[in-house]
Amino acid sequence: MRKKKPLERRTYRRRLIRNGILCLLLVLVLWIVNGYPLPQSMMLRQLERRMLLEPSTIVLETDDNQQYPHTLLLGVTEDHIHAFDLWKTASRLIVWDRKGEEPTLVVLPRQVGYWTGEEKAYAPMLAAADVPQEAVSARLTMTLTYDGVINYSPVQWEQAYSIEGVRDGSCFLFQLTYQGEPSGTTPEELAEQYWLRNSPSHLTEEVQQDKISYTLEFFDADGQVILTQTNP
Secondary structure, eight states: OOOOOHHHHHHHHHHHHHHHHHHHHHHHHHHHHTTOOOOHHHHHHHHHHHTTOOOOEEEEEEEOOSSSOOEEEEEEOSSEEEEEEEETTEEEEEEEEOOTTSOEEEEOSSOEEEEOSSSEEEEOEEEEESOOTTOOEEEEEEEEEEEEEETTEEEEEEEEEEEEOEEETTEEEEEOOOSSOTTOOSHHHHHHHHHHHSTTHHHHHHHHTTOSOEEEEEEOTTSOEEEEEEEO
16 A cells, blocks of 8 residues: 655644634534524523522423424422423523422413314423332322313313323423314303413413412323323
8 A cells, every 4th residue: 555645644633623713613604594593502601690599400302293393301409390492592580499309380471282082282291300210100190170260251260181291301391282172162161262372371370389289190101190290
């Protein structure tokens, strides 16, 4: 095999350096065009520092299944759970009190899309953190109520929801779904729309202030109850 002469080696190194610089410039241009996006974990750390919060350990990462998806993260510290919503360079963080060794139910900070069978609907999703390690399934039971005025008519509405959980790492996810029609017109359907479309901000406040009663059940592989948590 012919050895390269010193001049050829220098020319080869210069080409490598030039190509490397061109690749870095291309990456920089793409980064600028996409709005200077940072890795999700860095965005979370940046927001935690801005809010003077303790850095958290990420235990859940999902998205809201919309056309322009937001990344939804949960991070845990010793005393709190950080619910994080990221879309490009816009973000927000909601802090929840952690229940210590017991499961903590939190509302993800943005609605999540799901298919009704005929169309796509959007409703809040809840997550249970600090769940039993041996749990393979879970169920959330909660009742939402509405007592107010819709279309100038008083409406009293109450709906019980029983939601089967989906395990995602060390958490369980619970997707709220419409019991009536997502675009219905009856007083009951309109009350449900009020609840689910004005959430998760409204639902977050109600759950954090213990204004909504719920029961969490966790089951092992044989379907036996491992833990039942009722709140409040």
